[in-house]
Amino acid sequence: MMRSKKLTWALALPALALIFIFMILPITNMVEMSFRTPGSSEPFGDDYTFMHYTRILGDGYYWGVLWRSLSTAGIVTLLCLIVSYPIAWHLSRAKGFKAVFLYACIASPLMTGVLVRNFGWMIVAALNGPLNESLMALGIIERPLRLLFTQSLVILALVHVFVPFMVLPINNALRNIPQSLTEASASMGASRYQVFRDIILPLSFPGIQPGVILVYVLAVAAYVTPALLGGQMVSYMPTLIIGELTGTFQWPFGSALAIVLSVSTVLIVVLFTRLTWKLNERARA
Amino acid sequence: MTTVEVKNLRKSYNDFLALDGVSLTAESGQLVTLLGPSGCGKSTTLRCLAGFHEPNGGDILVDGESILNVPSNRRKFGVVFQNYALFPHMTVAENIGYGLRLQKCSKSEIETRVFDVMKLVRLTGLEDRLPREISGGQQQRVALARALVLKPRLLLLDEPLANLDARLRDEVRWLIRDLQQQSGITAFYVTHDQSEAMAMSDMVAVMKAGRVAQFATPREIYQKPTERYVADFTGEANFLTANSVKPIGEGRYAVHVAGADIEVDGVPGLPDSAAAELLLRPESLSLVTTGEAATFEGEVIKCAFLGASLHCEIALPEGGRLKLTAPPNHAVSVGDRVGVAIDLSHVWLMPEVAP
Numbered sequence: 001m002m003r004s005k006k007l008t009w010a011l012a013l014p015a016l017a018l019i020f021i022f023m024i025l026p027i028t029n030m031v032e033m034s035f036r037t038p039g040s041s042e043p044f045g046d047d048y049t050f051m052h053y054t055r056i057l058g059d060g061y062y063w064g065v066l067w068r069s070l071s072t073a074g075i076v077t078l079l080c081l082i083v084s085y086p087i088a089w090h091l092s093r094a095k096g097f098k099a100v101f102l103y104a105c106i107a108s109p110l111m112t113g114v115l116v117r118n119f120g121w122m123i124v125a126a127l128n129g130p131l132n133e134s135l136m137a138l139g140i141i142e143r144p145l146r147l148l149f150t151q152s153l154v155i156l157a158l159v160h161v162f163v164p165f166m167v168l169p170i171n172n173a174l175r176n177i178p179q180s181l182t183e184a185s186a187s188m189g190a191s192r193y194q195v196f197r198d199i200i201l202p203l204s205f206p207g208i209q210p211g212v213i214l215v216y217v218l219a220v221a222a223y224v225t226p227a228l229l230g231g232q233m234v235s236y237m238p239t240l241i242i243g244e245l246t247g248t249f250q251w252p253f254g255s256a257l258a259i260v261l262s263v264s265t266v267l268i269v270v271l272f273t274r275l276t277w278k279l280n281e282r283a284r285a
Numbered sequence: 286m287t288t289v290e291v292k293n294l295r296k297s298y299n300d301f302l303a304l305d306g307v308s309l310t311a312e313s314g315q316l317v318t319l320l321g322p323s324g325c326g327k328s329t330t331l332r333c334l335a336g337f338h339e340p341n342g343g344d345i346l347v348d349g350e351s352i353l354n355v356p357s358n359r360r361k362f363g364v365v366f367q368n369y370a371l372f373p374h375m376t377v378a379e380n381i382g383y384g385l386r387l388q389k390c391s392k393s394e395i396e397t398r399v400f401d402v403m404k405l406v407r408l409t410g411l412e413d414r415l416p417r418e419i420s421g422g423q424q425q426r427v428a429l430a431r432a433l434v435l436k437p438r439l440l441l442l443d444e445p446l447a448n449l450d451a452r453l454r455d456e457v458r459w460l461i462r463d464l465q466q467q468s469g470i471t472a473f474y475v476t477h478d479q480s481e482a483m484a485m486s487d488m489v490a491v492m493k494a495g496r497v498a499q500f501a502t503p504r505e506i507y508q509k510p511t512e513r514y515v516a517d518f519t520g521e522a523n524f525l526t527a528n529s530v531k532p533i534g535e536g537r538y539a540v541h542v543a544g545a546d547i548e549v550d551g552v553p554g555l556p557d558s559a560a561a562e563l564l565l566r567p568e569s570l571s572l573v574t575t576g577e578a579a580t581f582e583g584e585v586i587k588c589a590f591l592g593a594s595l596h597c598e599i600a601l602p603e604g605g606r607l608k609l610t611a612p613p614n615h616a617v618s619v620g621d622r623v624g625v626a627i628d629l630s631h632v633w634l635m636p637e638v639a640p
Contacts, residue, residue: 180370183337186357187364188384188435198383202374282374282415 034255043251052256069237073219076158080215084166092174109161118228121157149231157225166211173207205283220265237261286313287438287471295342303329305495314469318482321492327475335364335441363432367444369424371416377427378412384435402434422453440472479519491515512639516564523565523607530559538634543603545580551634561634569631570609572623579624
């Protein structure tokens with residue numbers, strides 16, 4: 001028995017080493033950095049201080065940016081879920097070539113580089129861009145809308161790229177629901193809506209939960225899209241952090257902002273997991 | 286109560302003809318079994334009855350009215366699935382009460398009815414367990430209770446015992462039959478197990494490639510099959526080619542079989558010198574000393590002691606082999622020349638394939 005335990009550790013070693021080198025070390029480094037004093041000629045000083053945290057938590061501006069980041073990510077996640085569920089449903093019913101084709105379509109946003117994709121959005125959403133022109137041609141609007149550098153465009157672009165992360169786990173969960181369950185509930189008198197509400201939706205929760213967490217975390221951390229499509233008028237936490245780290249070279253303050261964002265995100269994910277734990281536990285067949 | 290009439294039901298998937306004109310009837314309170322190997326159309330027939338499949342032709346009448354346009358959630362049929370199809374996220378009590386909740390029954394009514402039916406299928410005490418926390422036999426009884434609690438017009442059972450071990454299968458089989466008879470519910474039962482079919486059913490439909498080969502009582506399909514396929518599927522059987530078949534009355538024939546001239550019962554309407562086979566079930570044959578009342582004589586080529594009986598196989602000089610069961614203490618061994626007597630009231634003449 002001892003030997004098999006040793007073997008288990010040996011097999012886990014590469015993964016543990018990887019996690020240590022690329023996660024534990026950098027995070028420890030960043031936490032340490034966030035307590036450093038600001039430097040004058042260097043990015044950081046020699047002493048330790050709480051001043052960065054008191055500054056962030058004592059300033060309504062940072063609270064506002066934090067709230068904007070977390071709430072935008074929340075809206076992105078919700079819209080993503082609403083858009084993705086029907087797609088996941090169709091995907092879970094598809095077979096053979098149709099399924100492969102649908103997978104490819106769903107993954108297509110990920111096949112474009114992040115810069116190219118966002119520059120694409122800039123062209124699409126420009127004042128005289130195709131989006132405005134089509135809306136005018138359809139008679140929905142009379143004058144071009146200012147779409148670029150708005151929060152709505154940031155949300156739209158993030159939903160677009162995160163849909164696959166929501167669709168795939170939900171599709172998986174839906175595929176795992178045996179058809180006989182739907183038939184059984186129908187034979188007991190359930191309408192299509194009741195079958196969905198009582199059987200399909202709760203049993204797809206083991207797919208909804210990871211999808212929501214994945215998309216939320218990705219949306220909170222998104223940098224390029226808010227930076228390019230959000231404009232200079234509003235800040236999001238990632239753009240603020242990168243500004244401190246590479247613009248003004250305030251490494252300790254930038255690190256403290258990053259830690260605040262990480263901790264808030266983790267708290268929200270933990271809260272979400274706790275709230276939905278029961279739902280998930282039951283559906284896990 | 287409910288009568289069911291299935292009329293010339295047809296169903297095809299792409300190129301595959303699953304049902305090729307299935308006709309059946311169930312009188313009120315009867316248990317009708319659809320028996321056959323996999324792919325014979327028995328499950329498809331049941332799924333058409335349940336409303337999960339739409340047939341391409343034919344009709345299903347329940348109490349004289351066609352139900353083809355009634356969706357499955359309005360048919361009020363109870364369905365028990367082979368894999369039980371219990372809702373994994375609901376407790377046993379929630380599973381059983383689900384249909385009542387849909388009917389907007391009061392909370393107290395749901396509670397009493399769930400409690401009563403759980404007592405009936407001996408599940409009391411398991412109300413708050415999840416399906417994955419109970420045994421296969423218990424899951425099977427939850428599935429049964431869930432169908433029965435709604436007092437369905439018709440009970441449809443799709444191989445409900447296939448996933449149970451032998452001992453449990455026997456127990457649940459009698460439970461199903463008892464409950465069905467007590468409540469007087471008309472039921473359709475799909476199985477590929479002939480002993481299950483024989484033991485439980487009022488009527489058995491033996492199915493073959495999307496058609497009903499024979500629809501009759503268990504006794505008739507065993508003793509008076511319409512063709513070799515049915516005889517083969519319903520139990521151990523010996524077949525001997527019958528020559529110079531001559532009708533001598535309604536369903537009565539004189540035949541020449543393996544060197545013997547005998548008079549036997551058979552499928553009515555066989556013409557003069559029809560190509561036919563004689564069915565001899567092992568239990569209608571007995572070992573005797575040669576010469577004495579022996580109809581056939583032959584050589585023992587296999588002999589196996591099974592405790593309660595002796596199974597022998599005998600080769601006839603004219604060709605053909607006979608399997609038979611003898612009393613356990615009968616002194617016989619391989620290579621012996623023996624005589625075989627037949628109980629003429631238990632042999633049956635039939636065509637190889639029904640016309």
